């Protein structure tokens with residue numbers, strides 16, 4: 312893993328004791344460098360009228376854009392809802408389309424689900440959206456984690472399953488290598 316890469320992690324679940332939150336926090340614990348998260352639940356609904364030229368972005372939007380702009384790489388961790396991307400996460404990405412902080416930025420998408428599919432629909436949709444936003448989606452850094460329930464400890468809100476932790480380490484290694492390559 313490349314040290315010193317500044318990571319922004321976004322979770323598509325607002326739920327307390329979220330399994331995707333556990334994945335996100337475990338990934339941040341494995342990351343060797345500065346990391347931050349953003350409160351995407353505080354964002355207003357995306358409205359192009361608030362996003363146009365001369366418009367002052369709402370404070371939560373400005374904070375998200377600043378965090379994304381300061382990051383070397385972005386990690387998106389999300390559940391799947393109804394074979395799709397949680398609205399709160401799509402809303403956050405919509406706020407980042409025209410401001411451009413994702414352009415050229417290495418991005419990884421991790422989805423975790425209690426089901427065997429591992430959130431594959433949402434994972435594919437997120438990768439597509441991020442590619443359309445000109446993010447540099449690092450495919451080897453993307454993971455679909457099936458049967459997440461017993462792989463986390465709800466008390467510590469961390470992943471406990473060793474193979475999953477190994478997969479997270481590998482994913483981070485690919486993501487940070489992508490960011491390091493961009494720096495040099």
Ligand SMILES: Cc1cc2nc3c(=O)[nH]c(=O)nc-3n(C[C@H](O)[C@H](O)[C@H](O)COP(=O)(O)O)c2cc1C
Nearest residue numbers: 324326329330331390391392393394424425426430
């Ligand atoms: C409204 C709703 C729709 C869901 N749809 C899916 C789905 O399409 N695919 C899936 O794998 N899980 C689905 N789930 C189950 C979620 O994966 C599960 O609730 C998961 O724990 C949510 O992630 P979290 O623990 O990080 O909050 C759905 C859950 C809810 C509440």
